[in-house]
Amino acid sequence: MGAAAAIDNSIGEGLGGKYLTFSLGTEEYGIVITKIREIIGIMEITAVPHTPDFIKGVINLRGRVIPIIELRMRFGMEVRPYDERTCIIVVDVPGPTGTVQVGMLVDSVSEVVNIGAQDIEPPPDFGVSTDAENIIGMGKIKGKLKILLDVDQVIGRTLASTLSALK
């Protein structure tokens, strides 16, 4: 909560830079490129019991086991079958003991764009909706809006709260 407040004050400034954009249904999202490790195609996922639905399971990323979060489910959107455009974006997020890699399952990856600080608006106020915390701002590119996600919040926090719920 404190973190979100801090971000509000610094909106625009320091947020400009390169973003990778991807789509979930009709919505376009963007995440800071520095958080991204790599992008891989969909592969077989091993389910892990006792975890929430949006944790699809784990995959083998060149010898390393990493969890996969299905972003559609995480945002409460309708699930659709995977196709050849379905991608896993591997990101670095803070975990309980240092940085961990986590895969985000998305519909498709679009492009890398440069968004200037002046083109970033503060996140819209949805009243009580807590999911607004996940958004650092709205980027405007050629008249279209990209929802800029705070990866640490969306993925890192989700993972952390999932784990503590298990205890």
Place this chain on the structure above:
Amino acid sequence: MAENSTAMIASHLDEMALKIMMVEPGDLSIVGELVVLVEDLQNLEGIEEFPTLKKMGQALMSVIGQIVMNELPDSAQNYDLIGQCIGLMQESYRKHGEDDVSEKSFTALIGEISNASPVPEAGLPAPEAEAERPSKPTVAPQVDSDTSPLPTTPPPAIVSGPPQEMRILASPAVEAMEFLQDLELLTGFVSETLEHLESIEVNILDLEDNPTDQEIINKIFRPFHTIKGVAGFLNLKNIQKLAHSTENLLDDVRNGIHAMDAQVIEVVLKVGDFLKTMVENLKEVLANGPEQYKNYDITDYVAWVESVQSGNPAVPNKPAPQAVSPTQAPPAVAAQSSPVVPRPAPTAPSQASSPAPSTAKTPPATPQKAAIGESIKVDVEKLDSLVNAVGELVIMQATVRSNPKIAVLSDPKLLKDFAQLSRITSELQKTAMSMRMVPIRQTFQKMIRLVRDLSKKTGKEVNLVMEGEETEIDRNMVDSIYDPLVHMMRNSVDHGVQTPAEREKLGKPRAGVVNLRAYQKGGYMVIEIEDDGQGLNTEKIRRKAIERELIKENDKSTNYELNNLIFLPGFSTADTITDVSGRGVGMDVVKKAVEKLRGKVEAISEPGKGSLFVIRLPLTMAIIDGIIVRVGSERYIIPTTAIQESLKPKQESYNTVQGKGETLMVRGSVLPIIRLYKLFQVKPTYADPWDAIVVVVDYEGRQWAIMVDELLGKQEVVIKNLGGLSDIPGVAGGTILGDGRVGLILDLAGIVQSHSGHSVQESQPA
């Protein structure tokens, strides 16, 4: 998010509980670590939900602060009280602050600490503690540093005991710190000196038993000489001077001018501790910059050492400085034949890993000579990445071989080459793994000092007998096992072994025996701590368990099950099992620490005869032998160590109990059935046990039948953690199977617990 922060608070409290166990009077560095922990606790997210806890933390911090500032005595008894305070904080956390009993007793305890006598009378025990304190030690004629109240600046003429505190003088300007000129040299000095100090400590303890052994005296003399030399070279004047005066004393001992008596041993131990503090400080300087430097005042110590050397404390005379040119002393250990505490030679195949039973009293020269060998130091990170890469290699090889296009080839040359390749890789894997293994000796040897100090303090006579120090353990586990081991050793000496007088009354020999054993059994490394003391009071445990509603009045638990309740949170050994006051820290911290290492701990006890604590740890954190099973479309690995057999059950042997529990009759015993697919919510191929396969596993002395669809084979697998997903009930980790997919490794403890919701689970307040 809220659950997360709550869990953080819990683990933080556990950490504090473990830390207070480590605190010894006079060792303010650990107290400092404790302060940091308490401070952190105050700033944890979610602490606001525990106002009581926060208040307690503040009070605790203030008293600890006063101890650090020397406003309150730095005494064992105060630390015991603080330990009890932490216990109460854990209690309050568990009850979510709804129980004001803990808070009241907490306030009372804090009051007791604050009202303790001011510093000069620090040695006097508070009246209520005295009643519990056994009679004065009869064994040790040496000065007891904990109880000898010394003025902070001893008069120059009489120096009869070790100085009480390490005073710090104003630091010199950064430019004056010449030792900072060559950081690489300094780094080497720090790590080598710490090794030297450790070897000194081990040897001096040996010397207590063989006071005339010239070889051991030399082994103590040489490292002091080296430390002095290198410190001089680096212009670390304090360290040089202190090491020098001690070296002089030891030189006299070596030449027969001074006897090797208790006082000398005390000097060497205390000086060793002080040097360690100074070197640790240098380590900090290296890590965090020169402003961390503390200019310790060594004059008291030097005066004390010299007065001991002169043999007559009343007439200290300055020893003539010896002609040793500091620059001649080689900075590297290699050139000296000084005994380095044995490290395993990383490249050499591990020594016999089977436990060759030998007592701790073996001649010290033998094991050290054997272990000196040729060895090199390797960065741990490099080693880990090698082990990981080799793990990948093994998996990749299996993947290539199982590639359908290659699998159909039947060229004899290719098959032969494949066989050769897998021989090489498995050899490579074995070697890489053995590099990570170190003998547990170092950890065990630290216990010698601990038991010595403890028995001195409690007035008990305790013989520590160690066996199997050669047993190897994954180096990643060595550090983590130390704290729980200390806790349990303390327990055995404090609560297990009775005082000499009591023992004589019971017809036991005056001196109690604590056995510390290590050996390998199956895929486990076992550490046993056995004492011949009073044992656990099973009846008291039972009553306490009923009181806490952990079991029912008519519960038919066996003594074994009852004894093992002591590992539950809130089951402090202090007020229930023995009447000796402890630190109020429960055994649950031990259990948690051991379980983190994927091990388990159990207590076996016979009232009046003694207790046996058994810690079972996996040999390595990296590899397990497992059976791969299939359930629906998922594959799981069950560790082989737990498996007794697998069978296809007959329908006649299947029974239900009250329509709920399912059982299977196997060879005359009735086993509960665990349907893995139900527990893990996957779609199985078979829904009836008589179509499926059951794997009979043993967990905590009971057998369970785990129902799976198919057995796929046996394989050694490399354990990986599941990225950020840890602590999933029933899952110990993951591994990469031959086809490149991830398979989950089962954790039987978690499976049995989540299946049965056993009666001994912590009763959660609503």
